[in-house]
Amino acid sequence: MLSKKRSKLFYLFVFPWIFGFLFLTAGPMLYSLYLSFTNSSGFGTPDWVGLDNYSRMFNQDPLFWKSLGNTFFYTALSVPLSLVTGYLLAVLLNTKVKFMGVFRTIFYLPSIVPTVATSLLWMLIFQPNFGIANAILDFFGLPTSLWLLSEQMVKPTLVIMSLWGIGGGMVIYLAGLQEVPKSLYEAADMDGASTWRKFFNITVPMTSPVIFFQLIMGLIGALQVFTQAYVVSSGSGGPNYQSLFFVFYLYQQGFRYFNQGYGSAMAWILFFLVLILTGFIFNSVGKKVYYESGD
Template sequence: MRRGSLLRREAIDGYLFISPWIVGFLVFTLGPMLFSLYASLCDWDMLHTPRFIGLANYATMFGHDFRFAKSLSVTLLYSAMALPLGVVASLGIAILLNQKVKGLTLFRAIYYIPAILPGVAVALMWKWIFNPESGAINLLLAKIGIQGPGWFTSPEWAVPALVIMSVWGAGAGMIIYLAGLQSVPTQLYEAAELDGAGAWGKFRNVTLPMISPTVFFNIVMGIIGSFQVFTTAFVITGGAGSPAYSTLFYVLYLYQKAFKYFSMGYACAMAWVLFVIILSLTLVVFVTSKRWVYYESERRG
């Protein structure tokens, strides 16, 4: 009897402790989600009441909106370049840092700095560095006899410039990989050496399998992240996604639809499509991960 009342007391306490989240979830997540789903089926400018139009927003999106298609392709192009380069750069740096180098803390700090800084300040800094006439990069290129491209003023070079920025800022990934590498048991390397494995052999057969879960997790996060690129492109192009829509990232276009054209229904529909894209990409990575991600617990079990 006493035990029962104690359990009831504990349950009540439990609900009390998590009540901030329950309220927050209902008011700031679930409610807005449901409303957003409904709004995505409406023509809505936020001033008038939403007018139900069925799937028309979605039909426009996939039927006649060339800017929607453009924003998808810009985002995919960026991800296709930034993700692999980011993984290679941050994993490479992490492996080097793991060679028991002195000054690890200093190096780690320097590489991580870009990740902590405000996106607006970083974007303005790079905009100036990529300035076609007077920016550092093109001045340096000119010194070795190369005529630098127009970067953010050129439809072809705007995304590569953003990719360079993203590799520069890949320090957070590096720290995660480094932690993963440091947790690989040294006996595995010693055993591999006894078997005559060289540096590449050790990397291929010990390091890579052992940190594949970390790589996997980072790729998933990277996909989600690159579909959320906003501040950089917004600040550099003043919200326009210019030139010639070459930096019209998905979320930037969504923002324009909502707060520039006040097509709130359309923006909600785009947000749901984004949700579906992120979910399915994550699912794809999850499903294929069975082939290349090595979980130690699986073998033990």
Template sequence: MGKKRLTMRRKESIYGYIFVMPWIIGFLAFTAGPLVFSFMASFTNYNITSQMDFVGVDNYQGLFTEDSLFWTSLWNTLYFVAFSVPLTTIGAILLSALLNQDIPGIRFFRTLYYLPAVLSGVGVYLLWMQLLDPGTGMVNLILSWFNIDGPSWLFDPDWTKPSLILMKMWSVGGSMLLYLASMQGVSKSLYEAAEIDGANTWKQFRHITIPMITPVIFFDVVTSLIGGFQIFQEAYVMSSNGEGGPANSLLFYNLYMWRQAFENFNMGYAMAMSWILFVIVFVLTLINLKLAPRWVHYEGEEK
């Protein structure tokens, strides 16, 4: 009897491995190799085509001690992440709470707010460049109706990153969908019980909805944090000549790394940059995972 159960378990684990095999093969073939290679090459002066000499920690040392643009790009990226992640998360939660109401035509609104998530990439950036145009853009036109003299957005270094954050807020539809789905899964009986106890809507939201969707919030925060650090295209498309201007205010980490690798051909240096970013993101994700048990609530979890 015991023997049979063991083979059953063994069988199951074999099935498990078969199911994850595509990922493992893909990882070994396409990710692990380049990963190891980039780590090795970050200690060389690799230039892609003709040289690869060991230079010790010169690249890392140069980045930390001599390269002012490295610090600029890191600061810009941290600024962007620090604002965009909480704001888009809160925005998506509030929006999905609104769209979780039972009113006629709600499907229409859901579609409408999800639409920006369907549109993607360069087209959206070009659209926003027009919307944010200081002279003729619609954003400043609307602001002027309220007697607000709108800023120069993408032309003013103090406003470029807020411009991108605003654009990100507009396209929260993707994560909104996740929140909405999980809100719909919250049992109605919880709300009914709370109502009987006299809890108002805000209290219901605060003490029922939010705790019940914390697993999704956790997922969203982790993925958008990682995504935020990888911001590249927005700056490449929305600054003139893809330089990350004005005044280097859109010079994000990945943009600078790309420039070092493919314009200056300092691939070893760029690889060192990528490892520094990896460590930063890795540590932040670890912190996230460590903090998670304190606030993430899984239903049916043993305490």
């Protein structure tokens, strides 16, 4: 009798998640899969077109490849930089000095500011005529740049902007760093190990699960970059489509040009790209992650 009551209680508590997953996640995903084989515009009854959307994507749409290349370029730069800077910042903020809590708060706060607001702020910083970035370069006698208005610099500039939010990852790294057993450092000190040797032989291996988690999440997030590029280019993807990322182009197709069938096909291509890249990382980098035994 007691087990039946517990079972009912279990299903009662798990029901909101099941409902949300079926009707807010799995259902829309399956419907978008159906739409990817149609010419849906979001209005009226869509017509079945089979693989036409996918054929057009790979063979007739140069902006598809352009957006994909832009996204991979951004990901290849932003993910490693975010990992390294976030981790080193966490190591720095893991030391015991006065007012450390204040410093941690200061570095974390930018990560909770809305992306649109931070994008507008960075647009002012990188404004070619009166922005702070060019003012600093000019002060030191260095050549200035058009930044977000330059075809060559817009993607690197967006990468720099992405580093503004490393405080969120820093908190996760801090949690991992504080779980490293102090006895390991004490043993290393007795053996005369240097600071660098302790860092690479103790700190990094012991926090490798956290680094690996941040790598996976950073990769997925970078492949879905949208808001910053949309704001700084005023929804155009310029200059000359250099800031037209994959999800940005997907949004344009689905909600600006009302090609929701084509946009759904792009969404599924992105899904499989994320799946393949994540699987590759698990099978390569994942094997080098150190998991401490519970014994």
